[in-house]
Amino acid sequence: MSNKKEREKRREERLQEEAKVQTGDRRTKLLQFGAGAVFLVIVAVVVLIVASSGGSSGGDAQNLKEVAAVDSLVNGVPQDGMVIGDPSAKVELMEYGDLQCPVCKAYSEEILPQVIENKVKSGKARIVFHNFTIIGEQSLPAGAATLAAGEQGRGWNYLELFYRNQGEENSGYATDEFLEAVAKAAGVKNIAQWNKERKSKALTSEVEATTAQAQRYGFTGTPSFAIKGPSTNGVELLGTVSTPEEFEEAIEEAS
Amino acid sequence: MNFPSEANLRRAIALVAALGIGVATYITIADSGGGAPTCLAGGGGCETVANSSYSHIAGVNVAVFGIIGYIALFLTAFFANDLARFAGFAISLGGFGFSVYLTYLEIFKIEAICQWCVASAVLMTILFLLNATRLIGYAGTDGEVGSAEPPESEAGLA
Numbered sequence: 001m002s003n004k005k006e007r008e009k010r011r012e013e014r015l016q017e018e019a020k021v022q023t024g025d026r027r028t029k030l031l032q033f034g035a036g037a038v039f040l041v042i043v044a045v046v047v048l049i050v051a052s053s054g055g056s057s058g059g060d061a062q063n064l065k066e067v068a069a070v071d072s073l074v075n076g077v078p079q080d081g082m083v084i085g086d087p088s089a090k091v092e093l094m095e096y097g098d099l100q101c102p103v104c105k106a107y108s109e110e111i112l113p114q115v116i117e118n119k120v121k122s123g124k125a126r127i128v129f130h131n132f133t134i135i136g137e138q139s140l141p142a143g144a145a146t147l148a149a150g151e152q153g154r155g156w157n158y159l160e161l162f163y164r165n166q167g168e169e170n171s172g173y174a175t176d177e178f179l180e181a182v183a184k185a186a187g188v189k190n191i192a193q194w195n196k197e198r199k200s201k202a203l204t205s206e207v208e209a210t211t212a213q214a215q216r217y218g219f220t221g222t223p224s225f226a227i228k229g230p231s232t233n234g235v236e237l238l239g240t241v242s243t244p245e246e247f248e249e250a251i252e253e254a255s
Numbered sequence: 256m257n258f259p260s261e262a263n264l265r266r267a268i269a270l271v272a273a274l275g276i277g278v279a280t281y282i283t284i285a286d287s288g289g290g291a292p293t294c295l296a297g298g299g300g301c302e303t304v305a306n307s308s309y310s311h312i313a314g315v316n317v318a319v320f321g322i323i324g325y326i327a328l329f330l331t332a333f334f335a336n337d338l339a340r341f342a343g344f345a346i347s348l349g350g351f352g353f354s355v356y357l358t359y360l361e362i363f364k365i366e367a368i369c370q371w372c373v374a375s376a377v378l379m380t381i382l383f384l385l386n387a388t389r390l391i392g393y394a395g396t397d398g399e400v401g402s403a404e405p406p407e408s409e410a411g412l413a
Binding site: 025068 | 387
């Protein structure tokens with residue numbers, strides 16, 4: 001009798017022992033899986049970050065940035081060719097820039113938006129962009145592409161979007177693919193027409209002509225600015241203008 | 256090492272996941288009409304982030320993936336078994352990793368911060384810590400073994 005009881009007791013102890021081992025095994029396995037998952041997620045995050053950091057220098061046709069920001073800046077403002085603003089505005093501010101120029105990009109992003117908001121949208125001034133190609137050989141096709149977008153009323157969309165996605169100077173990013181991606185994102189409707197016009201003699205000659213004009217004015221760098229209004233003596237060159245307030249003051253003085 | 260009771264961890268997971276569902280749903284609804292979430296502290300960060308090319312994957316707002324993840328995490332809180340513990344850990348780990356990536360994009364690529372995205376990232380980080388504690392503390396146990404409190408009924412958690 002006592003033997004039977006002992007046997008049962010030992011059997012119970014053995015079962016408990018086995019259950020404990022099984023539970024321990026399951027726990028070890030789960031924690032190992034967990035550690036493996038942590039490793040995989042760390043690798044995935046690092047790969048994602050490295051992969052996306054490749055395009056940080058801009059010039060990425062596949063991943064154009066700030067399309068909406070450009071739309072909200074220039075949409076609703078009259079455009080004609082490379083003129084933005086009311087055609088009958090008294091003051092005309094002329095910008096001579098190179099699409100590859102990083103300082104022009106900085107002006108476009110940090111200074112001109114306030115001038116557009118305060119002076120162009122109110123009808124006091126219009127801004128005209130002229131190409132002054134001094135950076136490199138891709139500056140001319142980029143400039144002509146902008147003028148061709150202007151032919152379809154999207155010149156400033158193109159200009160602003162190009163600046164916001166500008167790559168490193170002369171790194172060769174301004175390929176046909178990049179130029180066309182900007183055109184599509186800038187809302188150029190007839191891409192076939194745009195492609196034809198940007199390569200036309202008329203527009204490439206215009207880029208060369210405005211570059212020559214800038215040199216005649218004595219400009220040596222981009223962007224350079226000139227202004228014309230009722231209170232100016234014809235076209236007046238603006239010296240170093242580096243804040244939106246200085247532009248606004250110049251517009252007030254010229255009007 | 257003293258772990259909080261599993262019942263308490265499950266309660267906390269359910270609560271934080273519910274908050275996450277709310278935040279992700281708000282972002283999705285605000286974005287669906289072509290708009291953007293409103294930044295409570297002002298500034299245009301939310302609009303910039305919502306309008307960036309990173310806000311959608313294959314045409315689907317990333318917040319939708321957030322809703323799915325938070326709902327799944329919410330459900331894992333209702334079961335006290337190894338499957339729920341591991342699923343909770345794995346989902347929150349994935350969510351945490353994705354939040355790290357999205358925060359990197361906000362700071363270095365989009366150069367704008369959306370408070371709603373930060374809120375979601377914080378909630379996902381808390382969920383990851385809770386689920387990791389739950390897995391380490393209770394993996395391999397049955398039911399509410401090790402709880403400091405008597406087992407909660409499933410209805411009591413809801």
